[in-house]
Amino acid sequence: MxxxxxxxxxxxxxxxxxxxxxxxxxxxxxxxxxxxxxxxxxxxxxxxxxxxxxxxxxxxxxxxxxxxxSGSSERDPGQEFGPEPNQMVEQKEASIVDILKQSNSILPHVVLASTILALVYPPSFSWFTSRYYAPALGFLMFAVGVNSSEKDFIEAFKRPDVILAGYVGQFVVKPLLGYIFGIIAVTVFGLPTPLGAGIMLVSCVSGAQLSNYATFLTDPPLAPLSIVMTSLSTATAVFVTPMLSLLLIGKRLPVDVMGMVSSILQIVIAPITAGLLLNRLFPRLCNVMRPFLPPLSVLDTAFCVGAPLAININSVLSPFGLTLLLLIVAFHLSAFIAGYFFSGSVFHNAPDVKALQRTLSFETGMQSSLLALALANRFFQDPLVSVPPAISTVIMSLMGFALVMIWAKKAD
Structure with a gap:
């Protein structure tokens, strides 16, 4: 036919x-x-x-x-019968890169696992002493710098109202909440006064660098703004923290000015500058590095959370542990909520109001508990003062990165 x-x-x-x-x-x-x-x-x-x-x-x-x-065995070029071998290799490589990039999604689970491991077997993290904290936090800031540009930080300085709101959240809202929960701990639950002082001390310190990394995971464009707010609070903490401690606790805590400046240089300025320069001068190298930064950052964060708990395990497992744990959970939860709704009421007309609410919630809820722990060990004779900062380090991180997991999905 x-x-x-x-x-x-x-x-x-x-x-x-x-x-x-x-x-x-x-x-x-x-x-x-x-x-x-x-x-x-x-x-x-x-x-x-x-x-x-x-x-x-x-x-x-x-x-x-x-x-x-037709008697011909030639394949029609318009028909596709399956992927070529090189295409399969490319798909496999792409899937590995995607897995590396998505490793941040398991960060809350890793933080929880490190907390449990530190409680069950403290030697697994006790070797990670305070001398490693600055390089570890600096690596997180380096990861933010590699994924940012100079324009992002220039744009951050163009929003002084947001920077001021973050400062108010860190040094007005959080200390007020710390004072309230410190009084509740002593008067309502009958806990020793040093434990109430420890809660107040946590509220007097500057913002935590982990809040910058949390903002980077949820709203990357606002990470430079978060870094500026945390750096400002850290720089002025040499004056504000002693004043707040005198006002709330009744004891003036001298803060090492040179130590503060040195920590800002080591943890914030130097690593971010290195990341920005590397991104500017060697973009191809940064493209190769970026897939490997998330899993390394997850491991880094796990050590930053598990180590303080393992080192201060005896203080954490005190007779007042459960009651104090619930109080600190309520303290940080109220700070996250206050920062979220405070920024929402102030910047309700901003086009990126939801992103600002998340950022300022991290800034208000996550304070430098490690600094509070160092101050408690150095300037207070009663060891109970150091218990709330030690517990706060873990609770703050768990709650903050749990919010990262929730808000990152909504942001997508």
Whole structure:
């Protein structure tokens, strides 16, 4: 059977035609089929199979029949029968890169696991002493710098109202909450006064660098703004923290000015500057590094959370542990909520109000509990004062990165 344009004719073999003519038979007229309109809405049969999801077996069968009729074994270049080997390798490499990039999504689970491990087996983290804290936090800031640019920080300084709101959240809202919960701990629950003083001390310190990393995971464009707010609170903590401690606790705590400046340089300025310069001068190198930064940052954060708990395990497992734990959970939870709604009421007309609420919630809820722990160990004779900062380090991190897991999905 052969076909012309839109018409099909029945052709008989030659010896049959001769036989019929010799016997005076009349052949019927060739059967003509109607011409189908050639429109774009009616695709070709083989193309329609592959396009609209029929089985690959049907496509291969049609192709094999065509090859057998034509006697050719050449593959139609328009048909796709499966990925090439190099495509499979590229897909595998892409999946590995995606897994590395998505490792931040398991950060809350890793923080929780490190907390449990530090409680069950403290030696697993006790070797990670305070001398490693600055490099560890500096690495997190370096990761933020690699994924940022100078323009991001310039834009951050163009929003002084947001910076001021973050400062109010850190040094007004949080100390007020610390004073309230410190009084509740002593008067309502009958806890020793040093424990109440420890809660107040946590509220008097500057913001935590982990809040910058949390903001980077949820709202990357606002990470430079978070860094500016935390750096400002850290720089002025040399004056504000002693004043707040005198006002709330009744004891003036001298803060090492040179130590504060040195910590800002080591933890914030130097690593971020290095990341920005590397991103500016060697962009290809940064592209290679970026997939590996999230898993390393997750491991880094786990050590920053588990180590203080393991080192201060005896203070944490005190007779007042459960009651104090619930109070500190309520203290930080109220700070996260206050920062969220405070910023929402102030910047309700801003186009990025939701991102600002998340950022200022991190800034208000996550304070430098490690600094409070160092001050408690140095300037207070009663060891109970150091218990709330030690517990706060873990609770603050768990709650903050749990919010990261929730808010990152909403931001996407």
């Amino acid at each position: 052969s076909s012309t344009t839109g018409q099909f004719f029945i052709q008989l073999p030659r010896f049959n035609r001769v036989f019929l003519q010799n016997n005076s038979f009349h052949l019927p007229k060739p059967v003509q089929f109607p011409v189908l309109p050639q429109t774009s809405n009616i695709p070709a049969p083989v193309t329609s199979i592959s396009q609209f999801g029929a089985s690959r077996f049907s496509v291969c069968r049609c192709a094999s029949e065509t090859e057998s009729l």
